[in-house]
Amino acid sequence: MLTELLAAWISRQRWFGGKGRPIDELSIEADVELTPGLRHLIVAVWQEGSRDRYQLLLGERHELPDRLAHALIATVDGVHLYDAVHDPERTAWLLDGMSRDETRSGLRMRHAPGAEIDTTPRSLVLGAEQSNTSLVYGDAYICKLFRRLIPGVNPELEIVTALAARDAPHIAQPYGWIEADLDGTDTTLAFMQEFLSNANDGWDLALTSVRDLYASPPEVSAAEAGGDFAGEAERLGVATARVHAELAAAFPTDTIETHEIKRMAESFRRRLGRAVAEVPELRPHVPALEEAYHEVELLTSAVPVQRVHGDYHLGQVMRTPTDWVILDFEGEPGQPLAERRALSSPLRDVAGMLRSFDYAARHLLAGRPEAAELEDRAQAWADHNRAAFLQGYAQGGGRIDRADAALLRAFELSKAVYEVVYEARNRPTWLPIPLAAFRPR
Structure with a gap:
């Protein structure tokens, strides 16, 4: 039942790359509980014989605050399922996971060498992006979640961490990332950098x-x-x-x-x-x-x-x-x-x-x-x-x-x-x- 609900919901998201084409099948390839009320999903979407993968932070609440009504996916057996990137009470866990280099069922959270991550700021979703979702934590960090997943290390993570290791100017400092294996390949799921609040x-x-x-x-x-x-x-x-x-x-x-x-x-x-x-x-x-x-x-x-x-x-x-x-x-x-x-x-x-x-x-x-x-x-x-x-x-x-x-x-x-x-x-x-x-x- 969840797969049918996700298929109906995902087709309406601005970051979904298959708009205008019917979804033939949606399956859940990975489902990891990060903390009570927060799951990390990787879903496979089949359209016209080709497959794309997307990631979702799935929140679960018995009572959904009005501030999260716009993020609702569906209600199943009295449990509200919603897009948890909009819930700062849940996304705080991402900061905590990166700060501690936590690994959970193949999901690896890492902090950049020498970086110290303050886990107290609350998150806010930036609304301008088309293909990714970025969370701003206070005035300290911006964490980009790559919604559509492509096996391999994302060039942004690769380049910025390499330049930071050289103390190169003109870049925003890296703080952490999230990765997992996809098709046997180390794959970037998210990347967190310095937020340029006064730029x-x-x-x-x-x-x-x-x-x-x-x-x-x-x-x-x-x-x-x-x-x-x-x-x-x-x-x-x-x-x-x-x-x-x-x-x-x-x-x-x-x-x-x-x-x-x-x-x-x-x-x-x-x-x-x-x-x-x-x-x-x-x-x-x-x-x-x-x-x-x-x-x-x-x-x-x-x-x-x-x-x-x-x-x-x-x-x-x-x-x-x-x-x-x-x-x-x-x-x-x-x-x-x-x-x-x-x-x-x-x-x-x-x-x-x-x-x-x-x-x-x-x-x-x-x-x-x-x-x-x-x-x-x-x-x-x-x-x-x-x-x-x-x-x-x-x-x-x-x-x-x-x-x-x-x-x-x-x-x-x-x-x-x-x-x-x-x-x-x-x-x-x-x-x-x-x-x-x-x-x-």
Whole structure:
């Protein structure tokens, strides 16, 4: 009976990846009692012949407080079953388990080397996430539960703990994690880091700058507007280069030769072909894109590759009172774990951030009647801050020579092609944002 109830409930959760497809079967693969009234479940969901696994903290109460009514899954024989991530009286156990390195029926809770965990803060669920659930404990910790489980060590845990061991700057310190064996593989279930309670989100800061520019008289430039972001963009470039240097020191590096570079260019073309078939608005830009990809094929020197962030944009960085901190080293959502851990050019991250500046500049124009009138100002803001970021990246030791510029441009355009497809599917009014990437600069 519980499996049927969970199947009906899980299909409505924002973090469930199989929306729009019927659930053929749901089974419970692991059921561990953590403390009276709290169970940890791993469930397998079968859809159209494929299986995904999800984790759930299942709470049990005979009386359910009103504050937990929204988390109710079902009531069975007078017992209320609910999503216990919303219950600070139950989630306190996670802090306690990590602080004591407890193991319970294959579920292993660990604290980072040298870390001391205060077990007194109460938790609160952050509401903005789509694929995971994060619990904030007071102003001390943020614990991310990976709802959809993929066998293997999560790149975020791997990278942040390795960088912390090197005393690397620009990261949030790790405190603990939860793991278990899945298909015989050590698998990350949750990761807890320092909570940056007094920091500001990079995306929000950038949008404030854009608003200031749009509210200024037409003759005021992006550099002259009250909320000029270029200084922060430059410092972010420095921080990005330093994190890339730390990643190169902490993990193996390699180079890819010309034949592999040509394969990379061909992968860009395949993405473009699929995108044009789905979004006809891309077709006029195909010649320029093909030319950019051909420039990559002409490269004759090897390209350095290393571990990278993999999904880098303004929403992944936080400005503390002292500097920028980079978060969410999980890699691109939805990609296989092996791809997210694979070595790549650090220019991939640089391209992601450059695209993010373009998005910030044009985000406020989506659906506005005066968008055409503000387009030049949007482009000026993006160019101003892109240049500042690249200047900071070079100051921080990041490499962008003439050959790198061709590869960076190809990464950026391929990212924009991906964005065109995403916006066409999900936010059609935003389609002009990535399409603007293909105009001559």
